[in-house]
Amino acid sequence: MTPKITIKSSGSCSSYAKLAAKTQKLEKVHFPAHFGVIQQPDKTLLFDTGYAPRVDEIFQSFPYQLYKLLLPTQIEESGSVKSYLQSQGIGLETVELILISHFHPDHIGGLKDFPCAEFLCAKEAWDFVKNRRGLRALSQGFLPQLIPNDFENRLSFIEDLPAGSPLGPFTHTRQLDWRGTAYTLVPLPGHIPGQYGLFIENAGERPVFFISDSLWDISALVTFDLPNFIGMHVQHNNKDYIATIKRLHTLKQARPEIRFIATHDRTLDHAR
Template identity: 30%
Template sequence: MRWIKTVPLLTGSCRHPQAMTLIKGTLKPVDFHALAMLLIHPDEGPILFDTGYDPAFLRATKAFPERLYRYATPVDLPEGADAASQCRALGYKPEDVKHVIVSHFHGDHIAGLHAFPKAALHCARAGLTDLRRHGRLAATRRGLLPSLLPSDFDSRARFFEEAKDVALPPDYEPFDTGKDLLGDGSLIAIELPGHCPGHWGLALKDSNYGFHFLVADAAWSLQAIRENRPPPAIATNWLGETLKARNTLTALHRLHTRNRELRLTPCHCPERASESRIFRT
């Protein structure tokens, strides 16, 4: 695996009762930051893992029934906190981003896709199929906003399922295989079933931390991974499949237990957000 520099981008946040993300959590609403990750590849340049919130999310949830999404998870998005604006502030033009890796198709992960018009869009075919098979109300209930897809999405899509199978280093056990997205071993997509159809994470060799596993929404926090403490079934059944989600979380717990040196990053983890450069106006 080649070395990649990672730069976390905190692209706004939503408020939601912790108990919907963690069994026996508090009913008090808490802030969950939306973490996208800027990846600096030695040859390909800037790459994104997810895009987080974006003003497009607010536009997409202005009318009913999509507005119900915004009611369920009220969003705070400061001006300039979107991924494209933060890339510019870091010296990277959005049009120079060659690849965006989509962990899954929930609106808080794909809202900024429109801002990266030259990027190949790496995603799961299963997730894209699921996104397009629901009516507006059913899609909204599942956290899906099909209007966020760029009009040329299909022509730029590259599917995880079609990438080359590769063996993972022993450091990732019990995860043993993934998909080599760029063909150079630098970015390995790993399926993490359960949260929703077509949900994947990304393994890489981080120049700051060594082996690094971006686990998207397979867990909402490092606490959940450490304690093997999933969301309640009502939450996991709402979006995906409870048994698969809990099996995935158990595998992440086993990974953390046997290899505490490997860095795990859930997209909404408060601990990871507190370590990162939180965007301020």
């Protein structure tokens, strides 16, 4: 069965366009933080949860207030995934599974709003952040207060799933079978350890590939325009980051029909 896919923005952060692509102008812009809602008839899968108002609450305390000082955020209750689902008459209890691409606050802000959901992420991603607190957490953009108390009781790891079919140059994938549809989980290293994307072949008119923070400026898929030196400095591994963008570039050339969804793509100004 073809799932229904909706992409929404949960808020934004303000920074310079050059941070995402060095050929861009030196001007301040708003980078949205998108999440994906994937629906089968009576159950829902989320790709990340975006921001939520509790993120702003955490930003009021030290040392996490330094995060907002460096990367100002704009978060409203009406933009949260919880509010979106309620506005559509979708019960929060229908959210059966949340795929966490990685553990930055603009991807996990809404986890606590879904006490019935199961969680799926890379073991590598969780191991990288789970014991961090204070400045050690902040240094990796992790807010431990966003993690539900029973998180590990509801957690499964991508690495434990069966191997999936190759997706162009991405050869080490995993397959998730959920509600009669096969989903391909794709490792996207470089930005932070354990980052994964989600590829959906059977997504209606065009296949959809959620690529998380593999790149911030979607034009890099074509132009291979990398972030400036500051933007590259905040990546965990520059070599892997560049290699991931090269693979995405190769995939786009080979399969132009794929719709690539980057979390902070400024051209995604409304749900589609």
